[in-house]
Amino acid sequence: MTSPALPGLAAVLWDMDGTLVDTEPYWMAAEGELVESFGGMWTHEMALGLVGSGLEDGARVLQSAGVRMAEEQIVQWLTDRVMEGIVDGPDPFRPGARGLLRSLKDAGIPTALVTMSRRRMAEVIVDRIGFDAFDIVLGGDDVTRPKPFPDPYLQACEALGVEPAQAVAIEDSVNGLRSAVASGAVSLGVPLALSLEGVGAHELWPTLDGRDADDLRALHARHAAREERTRA
Structure with missing residues (x-):
């Protein structure tokens, strides 16, 4: 009562x-995948630094790590990847x-x-x-x-x-x-x-x-x- x-x-x-x-594991995995696709390096510590940040702020960090995409492209790419993980994965x-x-x-x-x-x-x-x-x-x-x-x-x-x-x-x-x-x-x-x-x-x-x-x-x-x- x-x-x-x-x-x-x-x-x-x-x-x-x-x-x-x-959802943080999905974000971290997507960030690492994207950075590595451009030949860069992405560590767990770097990913932790983005927890709770605005996506545009995170996109700029990923650009500095070597991702050659516009901010909004990065945001949309990451969002799509994380949504795929949520839909296909266990109860989040x-x-x-x-x-x-x-x-x-x-x-x-x-x-x-x-x-x-x-x-x-x-x-x-x-x-x-x-x-x-x-x-x-x-x-x-x-x-x-x-x-x-x-x-x-x-x-x-x-x-x-x-x-x-x-x-x-x-x-x-x-x-x-x-x-x-x-x-x-x-x-x-x-x-x-x-x-x-x-x-x-x-x-x-x-x-x-x-x-x-x-x-x-x-x-x-x-x-x-x-x-x-x-x-x-």
Whole structure:
């Protein structure tokens, strides 16, 4: 039985790659394939450096690694490769993600998917959830500036009609978490490929497995109480 909503929590904002779904191996494999096709070298450490970045930023890094293609060509090529992996591969959802989305839906808490991947890829992921999980979807081609700028989360809050301080944002990457923190949302880190220690998350959880809407309400309430004490 879901308890009554605590004051303040008005929306939950989700990152996609690495947070909702574990697609990072597909991105890393596609990047390596593309760089090597031009005779370059791509290491795991180099791939980690792109986690959470805007695709255009990543394309420029790949160009510096020897890929002789225009930025948008690189972005579209990588997106196609990753989408192929998602369609042909196993269930990509991180533990607990779909269950938490179902709980938020049942509780009537609005949600937004805020990803730097292209909208067409986000829609493929959303279609695999199995129910109408998100009120809005923002792709990297919908935002003015990419993460780590706050714009993606600010645009999501504006679209939902909520103040950032009323929202919880869930992230797995350094750049994504910096974006969430800068937006003013209560920021939850659920690390996957990289440590998020010292990045500024209000809390770090090892997993979403077993979590529900009440856990996010409580997270938001804890932070709101700390803010109230700070102002007092």
